[in-house]
Amino acid sequence: MSDEAIAVRTAYQDPTFTYRYRPELLPEPGGRIDMWRYSRLLPGCDRDPVYPLPVGGTPLRPVPGLREATGAGDLWLKDETTGPTRSNKDRATALVIDIGMRSGATAVTTSSTGNAAIATAVGAAAAGIDAVIFVPEDCRPGKVAHMVAAGAQVFRVREGYRAAFELSRAAAARFGWIDRNTGANPLTIEAKKTVALEVWEQLGRRAPDVAVAPVGDGPTLVGLAKGFRELLACGAIAALPRMIGVQAAACAPLAHRWHGTAAPPLDPAATSADGIAVTVPSIGEWTLDEVRTAGGSFVTVTEPEIDAAVRDLRDLAQVPSEPAGAAAFAGYRSALAMGLVSPDESAVVLVTGSDLSTPPAPGTAPGAAHTISADLDVVAAVMRDRSVAARGGVTGS
Numbered sequence: 001m002s003d004e005a006i007a008v009r010t011a012y013q014d015p016t017f018t019y020r021y022r023p024e025l026l027p028e029p030g031g032r033i034d035m036w037r038y039s040r041l042l043p044g045c046d047r048d049p050v051y052p053l054p055v056g057g058t059p060l061r062p063v064p065g066l067r068e069a070t071g072a073g074d075l076w077l078k079d080e081t082t083g084p085t086r087s088n089k090d091r092a093t094a095l096v097i098d099i100g101m102r103s104g105a106t107a108v109t110t111s112s113t114g115n116a117a118i119a120t121a122v123g124a125a126a127a128g129i130d131a132v133i134f135v136p137e138d139c140r141p142g143k144v145a146h147m148v149a150a151g152a153q154v155f156r157v158r159e160g161y162r163a164a165f166e167l168s169r170a171a172a173a174r175f176g177w178i179d180r181n182t183g184a185n186p187l188t189i190e191a192k193k194t195v196a197l198e199v200w201e202q203l204g205r206r207a208p209d210v211a212v213a214p215v216g217d218g219p220t221l222v223g224l225a226k227g228f229r230e231l232l233a234c235g236a237i238a239a240l241p242r243m244i245g246v247q248a249a250a251c252a253p254l255a256h257r258w259h260g261t262a263a264p265p266l267d268p269a270a271t272s273a274d275g276i277a278v279t280v281p282s283i284g285e286w287t288l289d290e291v292r293t294a295g296g297s298f299v300t301v302t303e304p305e306i307d308a309a310v311r312d313l314r315d316l317a318q319v320p321s322e323p324a325g326a327a328a329f330a331g332y333r334s335a336l337a338m339g340l341v342s343p344d345e346s347a348v349v350l351v352t353g354s355d356l357s358t359p360p361a362p363g364t365a366p367g368a369a370h371t372i373s374a375d376l377d378v379v380a381a382v383m384r385d386r387s388v389a390a391r392g393g394v395t396g397s
């Protein structure tokens with residue numbers, strides 16, 4: 001770890017990092033344009049990264065077509081669809097694997113609704129380490145195909161996402177794999193906060209009035225909010241942007257908590273925004289707290305609203321997004337309609353994931369997908385067979 005980064009625990013016992021904040025921790029104009037530009041505010045990054053893929057430095061798009069459609073003259077899209085696997089999960093993957101590689105780790109695991117798993121599979125392949133992925137059984141087959149093509153061992157867990165999360169964490173502890181699980185590994189938040197640092201620079205070293213993020217487990221919003229809090233602590237901005245968290249109406253546990261309304265039965269399968277369809281967010285309390293601190297709010301978005309957002313991002317801004325990736329834009333529109341945000345305010349809306357419907361090219365060393373019940377011994381047996389097979393002793397899986 002760098003001298004600056006100090007690991008602490010939040011009020012909710014979630015691990016996080018803090019620094020001795022001062023203006024010198026922020027970059028001067030010029031220099032590299034990627035996530036590592038902010039290395040003085042990242043743990044363990046007081047030397048050049050060893051992670052091989054480009055990450056960060058995504059565009060902040062002025063969007064004339066969407067400005068006209070919404071009447072919001074100072075609207076910007078932070079387009080996270082331009083990274084190696086076209087979602088905001090590339091940042092966290094890069095930092096976790098970079099630090100893991102330095103300590104000699106040979107495998108990484110994560111659970112995921114899809115995108116973090118693809119980022120991990122591709123990032124691990126590029127870094128020359130193994131990826132072992134746990135997804136809910138109903139994870140989109142097209143996404144699983146990307147993971148397998150990159151060489152990952154993918155476990156589809158019958159009991160769903162929460163069980164996949166717990167199994168991945170247990171497997172990391174038992175087998176000594178890097179644990180990239182979102183929310184559980186504080187490096188994921190540190191990486192995601194670089195979105196705020198980039199936005200600040202891209203707006204000419206100022207913060208927007210409002211920032212809008214989709215919320216599943218919470219790290220995307222928490223990372224963004226932490227980045228702005230650190231800019232404030234460094235004396236770089238005078239006030240925090242209000243944070244608007246966006247959830248799909250079919251699965252909106254935090255929005256209902258925020259508004260004190262009774263949540264209808266949560267139905268993750270009823271939304272196309274699979275990336276944010278999380279029934280038990282891993283850092284839900286922390287997410288609520290960040291929105292409170294920033295003076296923001298939560299909104300929910302319906303399926304037709306999400307569909308319209310995907311369409312308008314494509315047609316009016318030329319940004320191809322998937323439903324979860326477009327949800328924040330749908331939420332921004334709702335926030336405008338509800339008067340939570342004024343069209344005169346500067347607003348940055350995150351687009352967090354792209355359309356991955358094109359099948360991957362077949363990998364030269366594909367992995368495999370296994371459907372299992374949440375049982376660590378089954379994982380151990382499959383992995384044992386795989387490693388014997390890799391040494392030439394067994395074929396098939």
Ligand SMILES: Cc1ncc(COP(=O)(O)O)c(C=O)c1O
Nearest residue numbers: 115216217218219220275352353
């Ligand atoms: C495209 C997309 N957007 C947003 C999210 C939600 O992010 P978080 O779990 O950090 O709240 C995800 C998570 O998988 C995602 O895939």
